[in-house]
Amino acid sequence: MSQTLIDERKLGTEQVQVRVVDSDVHPYPRRGELAPFIPGKFRKLFAARGEGVGNSVFYDPPDYAHASAMRVDSFPADGEFAGTDPHLTFRQLIMESGSDIAILGPLNSSGGQTEEETHALAVATNLWQDNCWLDSENNWHQRYRGSIVAAIDAPDLAAREIEQWAGHPYMAQVLINAEMRPAWGDPRYNPVWEAATRHNLPVACHLGRGQHNELPMSPVGFLSYNHDFMVTYSLLAANQVMSLVFDGVFDRFPTLRIVFIEHAYSWILPLMWRMDAIYAARGPENGLKRKPSEYVKDHIWFTTQPLDFPEDKLELTNALEWMEADKILLFSSDYPHWTFDEPRWVAKHIPERMRERIMFQNSIDVFNLPSTVPALPGQVRAF
Amino acid sequence: MHRLARGREHVVATVDEIAPGESKVVPIGRHGVGVYNVNGKFYAIANYCPHEGGPLCVGRTHGQSVVDPERPGGAAEAREGEFIYCPWHQWGFELATGTTAVKPEWSIRTYPVRVEGRNVIVTA
Amino acid sequence: MSSAPHPLIDASVHIFFKSDADLRGHMHEPFASRGFPEPDVAWFAPPGKKYAPGTANPDGSHQASDPETVGRAIFAERGFDFAILHPMSGGVMPDRHLGAAILTATNEMMAERWLDTGVYADRFRGTIRIDPNDVDNAVREIKRWRDHPRIVQIGLPLQTQEPYGRPHFKPLWRAACDASLPVAVHLEMGAGITHPPTPSGIARTYSQHVSFQPISYLYHLMNMITEGVFEEFPELKVVWADGAADHLTPMIWRMDTFGRPHLEQTPWAPRIPSAYLPEHVYFVQGALDGPGDVEFASEWLRMTGKEDMLLFGSSYPDWQLASPEKLPSAWTDEQREKVLWRTAAGLYGLPAAVPA
Ligand code: FES
Numbered sequence: 001m002s003q004t005l006i007d008e009r010k011l012g013t014e015q016v017q018v019r020v021v022d023s024d025v026h027p028y029p030r031r032g033e034l035a036p037f038i039p040g041k042f043r044k045l046f047a048a049r050g051e052g053v054g055n056s057v058f059y060d061p062p063d064y065a066h067a068s069a070m071r072v073d074s075f076p077a078d079g080e081f082a083g084t085d086p087h088l089t090f091r092q093l094i095m096e097s098g099s100d101i102a103i104l105g106p107l108n109s110s111g112g113q114t115e116e117e118t119h120a121l122a123v124a125t126n127l128w129q130d131n132c133w134l135d136s137e138n139n140w141h142q143r144y145r146g147s148i149v150a151a152i153d154a155p156d157l158a159a160r161e162i163e164q165w166a167g168h169p170y171m172a173q174v175l176i177n178a179e180m181r182p183a184w185g186d187p188r189y190n191p192v193w194e195a196a197t198r199h200n201l202p203v204a205c206h207l208g209r210g211q212h213n214e215l216p217m218s219p220v221g222f223l224s225y226n227h228d229f230m231v232t233y234s235l236l237a238a239n240q241v242m243s244l245v246f247d248g249v250f251d252r253f254p255t256l257r258i259v260f261i262e263h264a265y266s267w268i269l270p271l272m273w274r275m276d277a278i279y280a281a282r283g284p285e286n287g288l289k290r291k292p293s294e295y296v297k298d299h300i301w302f303t304t305q306p307l308d309f310p311e312d313k314l315e316l317t318n319a320l321e322w323m324e325a326d327k328i329l330l331f332s333s334d335y336p337h338w339t340f341d342e343p344r345w346v347a348k349h350i351p352e353r354m355r356e357r358i359m360f361q362n363s364i365d366v367f368n369l370p371s372t373v374p375a376l377p378g379q380v381r382a383f
Numbered sequence: 384m385h386r387l388a389r390g391r392e393h394v395v396a397t398v399d400e401i402a403p404g405e406s407k408v409v410p411i412g413r414h415g416v417g418v419y420n421v422n423g424k425f426y427a428i429a430n431y432c433p434h435e436g437g438p439l440c441v442g443r444t445h446g447q448s449v450v451d452p453e454r455p456g457g458a459a460e461a462r463e464g465e466f467i468y469c470p471w472h473q474w475g476f477e478l479a480t481g482t483t484a485v486k487p488e489w490s491i492r493t494y495p496v497r498v499e500g501r502n503v504i505v506t507a
Numbered sequence: 508m509s510s511a512p513h514p515l516i517d518a519s520v521h522i523f524f525k526s527d528a529d530l531r532g533h534m535h536e537p538f539a540s541r542g543f544p545e546p547d548v549a550w551f552a553p554p555g556k557k558y559a560p561g562t563a564n565p566d567g568s569h570q571a572s573d574p575e576t577v578g579r580a581i582f583a584e585r586g587f588d589f590a591i592l593h594p595m596s597g598g599v600m601p602d603r604h605l606g607a608a609i610l611t612a613t614n615e616m617m618a619e620r621w622l623d624t625g626v627y628a629d630r631f632r633g634t635i636r637i638d639p640n641d642v643d644n645a646v647r648e649i650k651r652w653r654d655h656p657r658i659v660q661i662g663l664p665l666q667t668q669e670p671y672g673r674p675h676f677k678p679l680w681r682a683a684c685d686a687s688l689p690v691a692v693h694l695e696m697g698a699g700i701t702h703p704p705t706p707s708g709i710a711r712t713y714s715q716h717v718s719f720q721p722i723s724y725l726y727h728l729m730n731m732i733t734e735g736v737f738e739e740f741p742e743l744k745v746v747w748a749d750g751a752a753d754h755l756t757p758m759i760w761r762m763d764t765f766g767r768p769h770l771e772q773t774p775w776a777p778r779i780p781s782a783y784l785p786e787h788v789y790f791v792q793g794a795l796d797g798p799g800d801v802e803f804a805s806e807w808l809r810m811t812g813k814e815d816m817l818l819f820g821s822s823y824p825d826w827q828l829a830s831p832e833k834l835p836s837a838w839t840d841e842q843r844e845k846v847l848w849r850t851a852a853g854l855y856g857l858p859a860a861v862p863a
Contacts, residue, residue: 063443063771067443067470072441073438073471180707183705183715219666221673223729224730224733224734225773228672234758235719239715243715246710264761266757273753274722278717279714309760340435344436448773458774473768474768475768485767485777
């Protein structure tokens, strides 16, 4: 790959077709990089709390002390954390793996102890993205899109933050945490859905790991290992889907688009059957206007990573057909996390009939992205 | 870097260049070949993970967890250094055989290595 | 249907006391005068009917509390040959002594009224109820009943404070294996100590509540796999009695995909997770389960070996009453046979011939 290209940071005039949109990429602030963007009132407080603290991991992914839950080869040479260097992300993900457009989903905005604090972190994270990733120096290639991070537990403040950034040329979605209680059917969240739909922005949620009841907690007590914990984490998303559907959120907001990031997706197949069976058995006792599975197919998308792979690949192919995956999946890599899915590998395992929709077209539609971008000589094309 | 041709013998290092517990990636084939010294015995594997194509030799070598009721936590590490763990998804492979007991159909490519005099020679 | 050459087995019939007073009559003091919930409470009850049409008793006693009425409905009208009874209780009690008193009374009632006497006694098989919060007492209760010829199963609540892989449950699995009895895990009715029913707290609608809760078996199952329960107790068999077997397929793909790297953390469960399913994991197949009457239903049932895990269960007299006629028409004859009797006959030691 051409180092000269990166050093020059100049775009040619030639346009190429977008073939891969990567809907789950994680940028991290370098040490101290976020602090200047934190609203003054909270800057000292956060600094004081952060003083002298260490690692807080529990439910540790494999070999954590050496890998920190990251792709081991994604740490920059300067000793900073994985995902802190926009140029390295560009080289590894866009040039060498062929993700044409990367939707950045920062995860550093959780951890506030009050709604105001969570909101302050969201404000800082948005300013930081704008200044350190989406600016002309770091996004010279125009391949990065950002997320308007919004504190879902402070719906009015979140709506204001959405208003603040809507219309930014590189902000592609609203990003909220998945774990706040209650579930999303609760009308208290209306201002967020309202602001997002007003600006035609999809609302995405990434899984996070909080403390206490936002860990999240299973209904039958704490799991033992990262293995059973991360696998059953999908059930939180399954419950959010049911809440959105049965509480009538999509009837309240007929243009709302929801994206579930990294919650896995194959469970939506039996979940659609189950919701439809309950609907058929109990009738529209919640005032629903349509079958639950129809709301899912029109309003909800799932990112592909981690692509859970069965022993027999034909089973995956069949499941993708039965769930009409071409309507609901968006490719994602999760770079630079250890569960990274390589675009070429994913493309290979998606049935050809669905490949283009899942690898890029659905995302172009959901995130209102361009279908061509300025060419980058030497870039790997994933398929 | 100069690439070496495939399908023949290559002198890749001298024995003291790769100390026990150390390794070296040499530019053979498309992805390179990792040469490992495990307690004085040399092994060579493709620098390519059969799962999603990660750069295998960037990963760490360590042993395998086994049940050991005598140890705190009930587990211990056995056969230290005999396995390579992929830097992406942390799948482990036995350096000597390229395989794992859990899912033998996913195995890595291994190459014959011999030591002649002070030279480590890989057939790849 | 009873003219079929093989028996039909209903693997889940819920039974009840006639009334609160009836239960108290089976209890001794000081517990008989205590306060505890009945199985039917308003909290998260369905907004419509709680029980299937035609299941009410003219004398006002609880549905499915009279063996003859139930026997007639299940055997004479619906054509089954055997029924596995699962007594419903009012919830997990914070006071384990009170909980034990209630469950012991329940087991005694089931034996006296349903299994030892009455015209249908030879067609009924029973599930004894135990409280996982008092393992010592639960083990005693298993030992007490294990030699009863018509006790074929141990019943545990789905709602727990800890998932079933945790080591303090081991004596239960040991006792179940010693007694050669499968363990059925079923949602507890009524009210009692539970964590919030979903990871996001309580649901706003009954539809969401009833859709999510049965799926919670996955937390238990995945935890049991990682903790090596099936490795340590190779004879243990678990029946997830609220169904939702369909979710096993995607979730075990996921479990296997992340199995390989995580195995280094759990050497006590060294196999790929899906290897622990056959011969250990069973489900009651209920009215809300399956893809519906679609062409690929047979293929779906084959995936993950579900065709060898499902046991048809009506959940009589619940509103979710299931009927064999609703099973997908695309299933093969062999699949229907397995689900309607063969797997259950093996699991519960029932004769393969229709009783005279
Ligand atoms: S690429 Fe090596 S473990 Fe996945």
